Amino acid sequence: MVEKYLVVLVVITTLILCNNNVCATDVIVGDDAAWKVPDSPTFYSSWASKHTFIVGDTLVFNFMNGSHTVALVNKDAYETCNTSNVISVKTQSPVRVPLQKIGQLHFMCTIDGHCSSGLKLAINITNESPMSSSPPAPSSAPSASNHLTPFATLIASSSLAFFLLLVGFYC
Template identity: 60%
Template sequence: MVAKYLVVLLAITLLVWGNYNVSATEFVVGDAAGWNVPDSPTTYSSWASEHNFSIGDILVFNFTSGSHTVALVNKTAFETCNTDDTISVTSQSPSKVPLQEIGQLHFICTIGAHCSSGQKLTINVSDHSSSSSSSSSPPLRAPVSAPLSSSSPSNLTPLAIVSSASFVFFLLVDVLV
């Protein structure tokens, strides 16, 4: 009898755990163009307006290491391209930024006049209930820099989770009947 309850508890845990990890999305900033000095100063604001960002999502900045930076800044530093007033800076690519708080986030490049030339991005992060891309095409997936272990839930596709859930369901039916 205890074994039946443990199997049910395990099944519920797997379903909840699997569902949570499916909703996160990796957004490659600038899509195929990456994080570079853009041709237009509105490139990154236009890119951001095509997406809805939620807690748990990840921004991926792809650029040539040493040629650009990704700096998290406050709104004033963003508007004035103040490269001395940064919250955090990285010069290694790809730079993955997990979105952990609701609100606006501001990013700039601190190299030369890159920010004033348009290499800056503001996004609005909301809760999970509004997580979806408003564009008709899905966001580009970021390259995986290190292999994930086979036990990692983020390594599972939605199909694998549905298949796993079906297997657990049939296992439960078999155990309980």
């Protein structure tokens, strides 16, 4: 009987951790195709539309060294494939980019002709996974829960789960 409750506690704790973005993942850009000039210029935009990028995840660009680069650029440079004003450029694979804040990031290859052939990526980073998203409740004043850190939320949620487990055990 105790084992049953222990399993439930582990499952609940895992769900709470993942819901609070503690379960960050490595996202391999292009999946098996990796970072290379695609057959279709829309390949990476299509690929990105099928993924959810969350604060805490890490983008991983895999490519053959010497054949490609990964440049972080602004939106205008991304749209025009302008390589003259990049924010940063990496030349050694794998390139790991931690996603640290909500917003958009734009990447491209700086090798001549590669960006215009579709070797570029734009992503939107959110703070929630698709499973944890829910419409916000209307509120005229900020609530205390808006100011809790993920760790504080984890502790509060875990305490509730542990309390429910104890109530279930003794009842």
